[in-house]
Amino acid sequence: MRWLALIALLPTGVAAQETPRVLSLGGAVTEIVYALGAGEALVGRDQTSTYPAQAEALLDVGYVRRLSPEGILSVDPTLILAEAGAGPAETVTLMEGAGVPWITIPGGYDADTVPAKVHAVADALGLQEQGDALAAELTQQLADAQAAAPDQPLKVMFVMSLQAGRVMAAGQDTAANGMITLAGAQNAITSFDGYKQLTDEAILTAAPDVILMMAQAGDHAVTNADLQAHPALGATPAAQNEAVIRMDGMYLLGFGPRTPAAIRDLSARLSALQPEAG
Structure with a gap:
């Protein structure tokens, strides 16, 4: 009714x-x-x-x-x-x-x-x-x-959220995986599709060179110090080298008219991190 x-x-x-x-x-x-x-x-x-x-x-x-x-x-x-x-x-x-x-x-x-x-x-x-x-x-x-994005031997972990010590990350078949690939890098997470919480062991095994996140403010913001304080993330090359990239979520993951610019932006920022990530 x-x-x-x-x-x-x-x-x-x-x-x-x-x-x-x-x-x-x-x-x-x-x-x-x-x-x-x-x-x-x-x-x-x-x-x-x-x-x-x-x-x-x-x-x-x-x-x-x-x-x-x-x-x-x-x-x-x-x-x-x-x-x-x-x-x-x-x-x-x-x-x-x-x-x-x-x-x-x-x-x-x-x-x-x-x-x-x-x-x-x-x-x-x-x-x-x-x-x-x-x-x-x-x-x-x-x-x-894509032509301008060099193949980069970097393993990138997209962290969707970090709350109460729990890390939600992007696997295969996600917008984050698509953008990492288009920018010439590799998704550090290959064992599952979608977004899932990672165990500390999975994070250490993935050993990302770079952590990619959405730029957020206020209570949802995750600082480099927060990443380094996490027992598993803090032990990764990405956190130790502060190789962290933050980008606007819709710009990065929307797959709309701004996606070509987002690919160039992400690729350039990955390239700039290679000495530290290497």
Whole structure:
């Protein structure tokens, strides 16, 4: 009954409106909409959509994986563009059942992911020509960035979080692994897919040359001293040499229009650390 009441809140005839009211869910999706020149169609965003700066003026409907129907309905969308994994499933089902088009933009963690996302967003917005041009431009930028990234014999551990002594790190089949590979280095963690907590033994065995982290502030910030104080991380070459790289999370892991620049940035910073890491 709650779902029926929410559906009743939807305006009638939204599908017939000529100008779409687009809700973008996912930082990379939002960046692509703006890169296509369609930012004026946006009426809302999720918490991860903070770039470009004008996106922050849009109504925030919540975290991309914990969306409520009420939050979505508050912006009265006629089209929802969502990154893979947006949800929960019951919210997606409700919106689809209410007749609001929910288009999932494909994900992935390699160079082909970015142009594929661009084409998907452009097709949804009816901007195929602009999408073709942007995808071609980004494909060339990605190729150039990869060509400029030297193969670097560095083992990089991406630390997602360090809380109460527990280290959450990125394995294979993750955005972090994809970016480490594109920048010419190697993921120090090869024994599992996804993000998992590491034992002290696993950290010592991985022996990363470099630790890569998202730049965070406040209570979530992890300093070099925090890394060195950890009984296992502190014994790694990365912590001992203070070979630590911090980058904005969406810039590094978003696989959107800024990914070519992020590859160049990460590759350059890895290269600068080679004497210390070696």
